[in-house]
Each structure stands twice: as C-alpha cells, then as structure tokens.
Amino acid sequence: MAPRVQFYHNTPDPLALACELVGRAYGSGRKVVVRMPDEASAQVLDRMLWTHERLTFIPHVLQDSPLAGETPIVIASAADTSAAVGKPLWPHTDMLFNLAPDLPPAYPDFKLVVEIVSQREADKLPARARWTQYRERGLTLKAFDAELRVAL
Structure with a gap:
C-alpha cells in the first residue's frame, strides 16, 4: 500500500513543528x-525533544x-542512509518525517510521510520538486499552511 503524504508549508520554525507533530504522533x-x-541538525532535534514540553517525555534515540x-521515535541523518546487509534502512515503517531537501529512500515502506518545509525560499524549490515526484508516483498528497494552521 502506498503511503499518504502530507506537506506542512510556510513553517516558521521547522524543528519546533517537528517536535510538536512527533509529540502528537507518539501520544497517539x-x-x-x-x-x-x-x-x-539531528543532534539539535535530539536536544529539543528532551526540552520541548517540560512535563512530557518523548522517548527517542538517534x-x-x-x-x-x-x-x-528515531532521529536519522540524510547522510546515514546505508543499511547493513539484510537489515532494513529504517527501524519503523509507520510514519516518516522528512526535513531533508531530497526524497527519502525507502519512503514507500511507510504508511505516512510528513514533509516539513520552512518559509525560506531556498527550501521551497526542493519541496516543490518532492511534491512533483510524489504526485508523479500517484501518491495521495495533502498540503497545510503550518503558520496559519489550515489545509490548503
């Protein structure tokens, strides 16, 4: 079954949004x-998840x-995409949050792919390319304005 893909555009602080959405996902x-x-950036997110909400514990590792x-919750670097022989690339295949500028390897293995895109112009062009690649593969896409908190 092909994954659903959700894009959160216009994100003022991608790491803060990632912490919020990861926390919600874990809570459910x-x-x-x-x-x-x-x-x-993986190390920064790791530190942020420890302090995001003072009374909430989100179990995570690199x-x-x-x-x-x-x-x-597992945090990976886009550079760390080499899987050991006979071992899957990702330890889980439920949800994949992508904050890297390219299409994630093995994304079809997941049920849901969440793309978080900042307000920076330099991030918008690669995001448009990923949107096009997902659409060309026939995936179901949804877009949200992360700052206004509305579906597009």
Whole structure:
C-alpha cells in the first residue's frame, strides 16, 4: 500500500513543528522516524525533544543507537542512509518525517510521510520538486499552511 503524504508549508520554525507533530504522533501510539538534513541538525532535534514540553517525555534515540528498534521515535541523518546487509534502512515503517531537501529512500515502506518545509525560499524549490515526484508516483498528497494552521 502506498503511503499518504502530507506537506506542512510556510513553517516558521521547522524543528519546533517537528517536535510538536512527533509529540502528537507518539501520544497517539505511532512510531516515527525523523529524517534530518545532516548529523548536526539531528543532534539539535535530539536536544529539543528532551526540552520541548517540560512535563512530557518523548522517548527517542538517534538511528545509530542499539535501542533504535525498540524506541518509538528515531532521529536519522540524510547522510546515514546505508543499511547493513539484510537489515532494513529504517527501524519503523509507520510514519516518516522528512526535513531533508531530497526524497527519502525507502519512503514507500511507510504508511505516512510528513514533509516539513520552512518559509525560506531556498527550501521551497526542493519541496516543490518532492511534491512533483510524489504526485508523479500517484501518491495521495495533502498540503497545510503550518503558520496559519489550515489545509490548503
């Protein structure tokens, strides 16, 4: 079954929105992989998830952790896409949050792909290319304005 794809455009703070949406997903029992552009941004998101909501615990690890398969939220870097022989690329295939500028490898394995796009012009062009690639593959797409909190 092909994944559904949701784009959150016009995001003033992509990491804050990722924390919010990941928290909601975890609260509803979902398992999530968050794909960041690089290792540095993965580390920043890791720290943010520890402090996002003071009274909320969101169990998460980086992809290279030995606990990745057992932890509901896994943070990965786009550079870390090499899977060991016989091992799947991602520890979960429920939800994939993509904050990297390219199409995620193995995205068809997921039930839902969430693309988070900032307000920066430099992020909009690659997002449009991903939208087109998903549409050309016949996937169901939905768009939301993240700042106005409305469906487009």
